[in-house]
Structure formats: structure tokens, C-alpha cells
Amino acid sequence: MNLRDAEPATVARRVGDVILAVEGVSLAFGGVKALTDVSFDVREHEVRAIIGPNGAGKSSMLNVINGVYRPQAGQITYRGTKRSAMEPHIAARAGIARTFQSLALFKGMSVLDNMLAGRTLLMKSNIFLQALRIGPALAEETEHRKRVEDIIDFLEIQHVRKTPVGRLPYGLQKRVDLGRALAAEPKVLLLDEPMAGMNVEEKQDMCRFILDVNDEFGTTIVLIEHDMGVVMDLSDRVVVLDYGRKIADGTPDEVRANQAVIDAYLGVKH
Amino acid sequence: MNAATSRNLTIAFFVLLTFGALAPMAFGSARFPQWLEVVIGGLMSGVLYALVAIGLVLIFKASGVFNFAQGAMVLFAALTLVRVMEKLPFALALVVTLAAMVALAWLVERLVLRPLVNQEPIVLFMATLGVAYFIDGFGQLVWGSDIYTLDIGMPKEPKILLEGTFEGGILVSTEDVIAAVMAGLLVAVLALFFQKTGTGRALRAVADDHQAAQSIGIPLNRIWVIVWSVAGLVALVSGVIWGSKLGVQFSLQLIALKALPVVILGGFTSMPGAIIGGLIIGLGEKVSEVYLGPYLGGGIENWFAYVLALIFLLFRPEGLFGERHIDRV
Numbered sequence: 001m002n003l004r005d006a007e008p009a010t011v012a013r014r015v016g017d018v019i020l021a022v023e024g025v026s027l028a029f030g031g032v033k034a035l036t037d038v039s040f041d042v043r044e045h046e047v048r049a050i051i052g053p054n055g056a057g058k059s060s061m062l063n064v065i066n067g068v069y070r071p072q073a074g075q076i077t078y079r080g081t082k083r084s085a086m087e088p089h090i091a092a093r094a095g096i097a098r099t100f101q102s103l104a105l106f107k108g109m110s111v112l113d114n115m116l117a118g119r120t121l122l123m124k125s126n127i128f129l130q131a132l133r134i135g136p137a138l139a140e141e142t143e144h145r146k147r148v149e150d151i152i153d154f155l156e157i158q159h160v161r162k163t164p165v166g167r168l169p170y171g172l173q174k175r176v177d178l179g180r181a182l183a184a185e186p187k188v189l190l191l192d193e194p195m196a197g198m199n200v201e202e203k204q205d206m207c208r209f210i211l212d213v214n215d216e217f218g219t220t221i222v223l224i225e226h227d228m229g230v231v232m233d234l235s236d237r238v239v240v241l242d243y244g245r246k247i248a249d250g251t252p253d254e255v256r257a258n259q260a261v262i263d264a265y266l267g268v269k270h
Numbered sequence: 271m272n273a274a275t276s277r278n279l280t281i282a283f284f285v286l287l288t289f290g291a292l293a294p295m296a297f298g299s300a301r302f303p304q305w306l307e308v309v310i311g312g313l314m315s316g317v318l319y320a321l322v323a324i325g326l327v328l329i330f331k332a333s334g335v336f337n338f339a340q341g342a343m344v345l346f347a348a349l350t351l352v353r354v355m356e357k358l359p360f361a362l363a364l365v366v367t368l369a370a371m372v373a374l375a376w377l378v379e380r381l382v383l384r385p386l387v388n389q390e391p392i393v394l395f396m397a398t399l400g401v402a403y404f405i406d407g408f409g410q411l412v413w414g415s416d417i418y419t420l421d422i423g424m425p426k427e428p429k430i431l432l433e434g435t436f437e438g439g440i441l442v443s444t445e446d447v448i449a450a451v452m453a454g455l456l457v458a459v460l461a462l463f464f465q466k467t468g469t470g471r472a473l474r475a476v477a478d479d480h481q482a483a484q485s486i487g488i489p490l491n492r493i494w495v496i497v498w499s500v501a502g503l504v505a506l507v508s509g510v511i512w513g514s515k516l517g518v519q520f521s522l523q524l525i526a527l528k529a530l531p532v533v534i535l536g537g538f539t540s541m542p543g544a545i546i547g548g549l550i551i552g553l554g555e556k557v558s559e560v561y562l563g564p565y566l567g568g569g570i571e572n573w574f575a576y577v578l579a580l581i582f583l584l585f586r587p588e589g590l591f592g593e594r595h596i597d598r599v
Contacts, residue, residue: 066485092487104482106475116468117475121487123468184486 015236016044018077019220020065020188025074027060027244034060035071035244042188047214047221049231051255052241053264058224059101061241062190065222066098067091079187093121097186099177101193101224107166111157111176114165115148118183151179155209171202178209188220189213195230203227207234228265232256240264279586291553294561303432303440308560309553314446316552317453318511322529323536323544324457325504330538331477332497333383335394339402341526343502346409347371348509348518352418360422364506371502372495374405379494387490406523415520420513424448449511456507457545460500464541473497477539531579537592546590551575 020042027035035057042048050058063069065076067086075084078094097118106114123140152158155175160168165176174194181189194210195203207230213219225231231238232252240248240255242264248255255261295305322340329337350370354363382397425444433439464470476483476493484490512522532551536543555574563570582589 068481068484087489088484089487089489092485098485100482100485104479104485106478106482108478109471109474113471113474117471117483117488118486120468120472120475180482180486 015046018042019044019079020222021077022061022065023075023077025061025064025071025076027057027064027069027071033244035064035241037074038241038244038246039074040239040246040249042220042222043236044220045214045218046236047210047223047234049223049225049235049238050241051225051228051231051238055243056241057244058241059192060244062098062192062222062224065091066096066190092184095185095187096190097181097184097188098190099174099181099192099194101196103170103173103177105165105173105177105180108164110162110164111152111168111179112148112161114176114180115151115183116144118180119144119148121184147185148183151182154182154212155179156205171198171205174198174202174206175209178206178213182213182217182219185217186219188222191221191223191225193224193226195225195227203230210234276586280590283590287550287554291557294557307440307442308556310440310442311446312553312556313549314443314450314552315556316549317450318508318548319525319528319532319552320545320548321453321456321504321508321511322525323532323548324460324541325501325508326526326529326533327536327538327541327544328497328501328504330533332473333394333476333494334391335383335398336391336538337501338395338398338526339378339405340501340505340529341523342402342405342409343371343374343505344509344512344525345518345520345523346374346405346509347502347506348420348513348522349409349413349418351506351510352420352513352518353413355420367506368503371506372499375495375498375502378498379491383494384491402523406520410520417517417519418513420510420518422510422514424514445515449515452507452511456504457541460504460541463500469496528575531575533589534579534582535589537589540589540591543589543591551578554578 018041021039022041023039025035025038026033038057038061040048050061052058060069064071067088067090070085075082076086077083078096106117109117123144152161155178157172157175157179160172165173168176178191178194181191191210195206198206210221210223211234214221223231223235225234235252237250238248238252238255239246240258240261242260247260247264248258250258291309295302322344325340325343326337329335329340347367347370351363351367354366357363358366378401382401383394386394386397425448428441428443429447430439431442464474472483472488473493473496475486476488476490480490483493508525509518509522512525516522528551529548532547533544534547535550536545536547551574555571558574559568559571
């Protein structure tokens with residue numbers, strides 16, 4: 001059963017035009033080919049999954065979109081602008097936020113500060129005004145605080161707002177990671193295995209959060225995930241990578257029925 | 271070592287420290303006013319060590335680089351200030367010097383840090399060694415290598431306090447007190463900057479995790495320029511204080527060598543650690559020099575800090591307040 005069908009609220013969600021298009025991207029580290037001529041697109045407001053066996057190049061793909069890696073060939077069109085290389089902070093400025101497979105949180109800082117840091121780009125006022133908390137800076141800080149508190153409520157982590165992130169259990173850290181990405185009010189959210197290492201209950205919570213983000217804020221989501229059940233439930237369309245090549249692309253049902261995908265996941269007799 | 275043992279060690283250290291500082295009193299060899307003078311003098315020079323140490327901690331936290339050039343930066347700042355002051359009034363010269371320090375930060379980022387990004391820490395450390403020698407030579411080439419007196423109008427006359435309470439009162443150097451106040455102000459401003467501003471939060475974020483910081487839109491390169499500029503400001507303040515105390519000369523950059531044991535004691539990543547470490551070393555070396563010197567033959571001030579640092583490296587390498595690294599196997 002698809003979670004989408006079960007929730008009437010999702011009917012209102014409208015998948016729009018192509019917001020992000022990847023064309024012919026190839027990436028190699030020395031002799032190792034991580035990605036070979038991969039093309040796919042992501043439509044506005046949809047949940048797009050990238051799946052594939054270990055080492056298929058999923059994280060590399062995310063890192064190319066996010067600007068951590070520079071592909072040797074190919075280009076990426078994001079909201080009508082073509083580019084081949086990118087810097088992570090410029091991607092962030094353009095509205096692409098991400099979470100990390102192995103957590104990359106600011107461990108020494110509180111949950112609140114982690115989220116506020118996520119809004120760094122949205123802060124406008126002068127640093128001296130900020131330090132003294134006067135004039136427009138005070139109003140701005142209050143506004144940022146309010147937005148962040150909303151996200152904290154949304155993710156149900158009010159009880160640990162002031163706790164240094166390093167002390168939280170893994171499942172909650174994953175939520176903070178998502179929250180920090182959300183705090184930037186992104187157009188596109190890249191999630192790198194948001195449910196890795198979680199138990200069933202935590203996975204269900206995380207699924208709910210991802211769907212709610214997509215429904216309530218209309219955020220476009222690109223998702224990497226290992227758990228096939230989760231992927232099939234969550235996503236509108238799925239791209240399948242194997243050894244750095246795209247082997248299938250379509251709705252969950254189409255992908256599930258695809259022989260190449262079955263072979264890649266289950267292996268073939270030689 | 272588990273958390274409890276570790277905490278006990280810290281407590282034991284502080285008990286030992288207090289005992290050591292009070293011992294001269296308890297065993298009767300010291301007169302109270304004289305002891306107080308020694309303690310105050312020690313704490314004052316501790317403040318100055320702390321100042322240089324803060325510069326080291328700043329850069330280490332934000333970029334994981336141990337900046338060997340901090341001492342050279344102190345000398346360069348003082349030298350620039352003193353020579354510009356020959357032409358311009360003090361306030362203006364201060365602004366010019368600050369601009370020079372920011373330019374220096376920008377150059378270091380552009381020419382050294384950026385090409386070496388993602389290299390091993392030891393490579394970056396060696397690079398700052400080169401930077402240290404360059405700044406040292408460049409400063410003397412441009413500004414000359416004479417000894418200059420830096421006079422910013424600090425009163426040189428020591429003050430006698432509490433004359434009514436003790437016979438003869440206690441002698442306190444006004445210069446030291448002003449220096450300590452200046453250092454305190456600087457630390458307060460830095461704390462405000464780090465805790466209350468968005469940029470400060472961004473700096474803390476970079477210190478915690480480079481990759482994550484970039485992903486939320488913090489440009490690493492600009493952050494490095496800011497951090498080295500702030501370290502330049504700290505170097506300038508230390509340069510002004512030390513320079514007006516000792517004269518602006520080559521040996522000024524050797525105080526960075528005293529800052530090394532301070533950060534080992536306080537922890538490489540802790541700003542409060544740098545301050546407390548500085549105070550402990552300042553206090554420790556003065557008290558032991560004055561009261562143990564006669565028995566051990568003097569010169570304790572020269573090695574006290576290093577021996578203490580050595581002990582810390584043996585038993586508590588992360589320092590009093592540093593982060594402990596627990597590696598997963």
C-alpha cells in the first residue's frame with residue numbers, strides 16, 4: 001500500500017515543472033568511475049528517490065548536485081540556470097539544503113543554535129547591531145527564533161531544545177539534521193539516507209516528517225534510501241543507479257517490475 | 271580514563287594549585303602583603319599569556335591549524351603601530367594597523383590556506399611556520415629592526431594600595447592593571463561576538479564541522495579571513511600591551527612560545543581554557559620563582575610553564591577544558 005493513497009491531504013499537493021535537471025553527468029576519482037552519463041530530472045513539489053545497491057554512486061550524485069564534487073562531464077540545470085560546477089555555499093544560497101548520511105551536526109552547539117545556524121544565510125542585519133541586540137536586529141532575531149521554534153515543534157524535539165546535540169541519541173540527531181536543513185527554508189531538500197540505522201518506530205516517525213514537509217511546505221525532496229519499502233511508500237518517482245549508471249527511472253511500481261532492477265538487487269545467474 | 275577519574279584529576283589539580291599558591295603563607299616564610307603582590311603580579315602576566323593563547327585557540331578552532339605565526343603577528347602588529355605612530359596620531363595609527371592585520375589575514379587565506387585546503391594538519395602547521403618567518407622578516411624589512419619604545423600614555427608609576435591595612439601597603443603596577451582591564455574588555459567583546467551574533471554562530475559552526483557548515487551556506491574562505499583577522503586584532507592588543515611594557519623588539523614574538531604551554535594546559539579548543547590556563551601559568555611561575563627560587567637556584571620562571579605542560583601531556587593531553595577525542599574502533 002502506498003502511504004500517499006492513505007492520506008487525503010496529499011491530494012492537494014501538485015507536482016509542478018522540472019526544477020532540477022541532471023544531464024549526462026560523469027564523475028571519476030582517478031580511475032574509479034563513480035558516475036557515468038547519468039541524466040534525470042526532478043519536478044517541483046515531488047519526492048524523488050535515488051536508489052541502488054552499495055557503491056552505486058547515490059551519495060556521489062547528491063554531492064554533485066550540492067556542489068561538493070565537480071563532475072568531469074555533464075551539467076545541471078537548476079531553476080532554469082545551467083551550470084557544471086558549483087560551490088556548496090552557493091548551492092545553499094540558491095535554496096538547496098541537505099542532510100548527511102553520517103551525521104554532520106555542530107555537536108558542541110545546542111539544538112536551537114544548530115537550527116539558527118541553518119538560517120545564517122537569511123540573516124540580514126549588521127553584526128554590530130546583532131551583538132548589541134538593538135534596533136532592527138532585535139526584531140530580526142525574534143523572527144528567526146520564532147521560525148526555528150516552529151520547526152522544533154514540528155519535529156517534536158521541544159524537550160531537548162537547549163541540549164548540546166552531541167549528547168542526543170542517534171534518532172534525535174537525525175531529526176536535528178533534518179531541522180537544520182529545513183531552517184534554511186529550502187526549495188529543494190536533499191536527504192542522504194535519512195533513515196539509516198534507525199529502528200522501525202524511528203523510521204515511521206521520520207517518514208511522517210518527510211511527508212509532512214513535502215505536503216505542508218511544498219518542499220521538493222530528493223531522497224537516497226536503502227529501505228525499499230520506505231522508498232516505495234514515500235516517493236513519486238524513483239531513479240535506480242547501479243555501478244554509476246542509471247538502469248531505471250519511473251514510478252515505484254514501474255521500477256519494481258523492471259528486470260534490470262531486480263537483477264541489480266538480487267543478482268543474476270551467470 | 272573514565273569521566274569520574276578525569277574529573278577527580280581536575281579537582282586534584284586545582285586543590286594542588288591552591289595549596290601551592292597558599293603554601294608560602296602557611297609555612298610562615300612569607301609576609302602577607304608581599305605574597306599578595308606576588309600573586310597579583312603573577313595573575314597580571316598570566317592575563318598577557320592568555321591573550322596570545324586566545325589568538326592560537328581562535329585559529330585552531332576554526333580551521334584546525336596550529337598557528338605558529340601568532341607570535342610573529344604580535345611583533346608585526348606592534349612594529350607597524352609604532353612606526354605609523356611616528357606620522358599619525360595614536361587612534362588613527364591603530365586603525366591603520368588593524369587594516370594591515372586584516373590585509374595580512376586575507377593574504378594568508380589566499381596564498382597559504384586556500385591552496386593547501388584538505389591537507390594534513392601537519393602540512394598546514396609547517397605552512398604557518400613559513401608564514402611566521404616571512405612575517406618576521408617582512409616586518410623588519412619594512413619597518414626596520416631597531417628597538418622602538420611604544421608610548422601610548424600608560425602611567426608607568428606603580429601604585430601603593432591598602433596602605434591603611436598593611437604596613438607599607440602593597441605595590442601594584444598601574445600598567446599591569448590597565449593591561450588586564452584591556453584584555454578583559456577584549457575577551458568580553460569576543461564572547462559577545464561569538465555567542466550573540468550570526469557571524470559568531472557561523473564561526474562556531476565551522477569550528478564544529480566544516481562540511482556541514484558549507485552545506486548550510488557558510489563560505490569557508492570568508493570565515494577563515496574573519497578568523498585570522500580577529501586573531502590579528504588579538505595580536506594587536508597583545509602587541510600594544512607587551513610592546514609598551516618591554517619595548518617593541520624581536521624578542522616580542524617569543525612570548526608565543528609561552529602561549530604554547532598555556533593552550534596545552536587549557537585545551538586547544540577552549541577559550542575559557544586559554545584564559546584560565548594563562549592565569550595558572552602566570553601565577554604558578556611567579557609564586558614558585560619567588561618562594562622556591564632560593565632553594566632551587568632560581569630561573570624557575572623560565573621552565574615552570576613547560577614542565578607543567580609536559581605533565582599535562584603525560585596525564586591529560588586534552589587539557590583542562592579541551593574536547594576529548596574518542597575514536598571508534
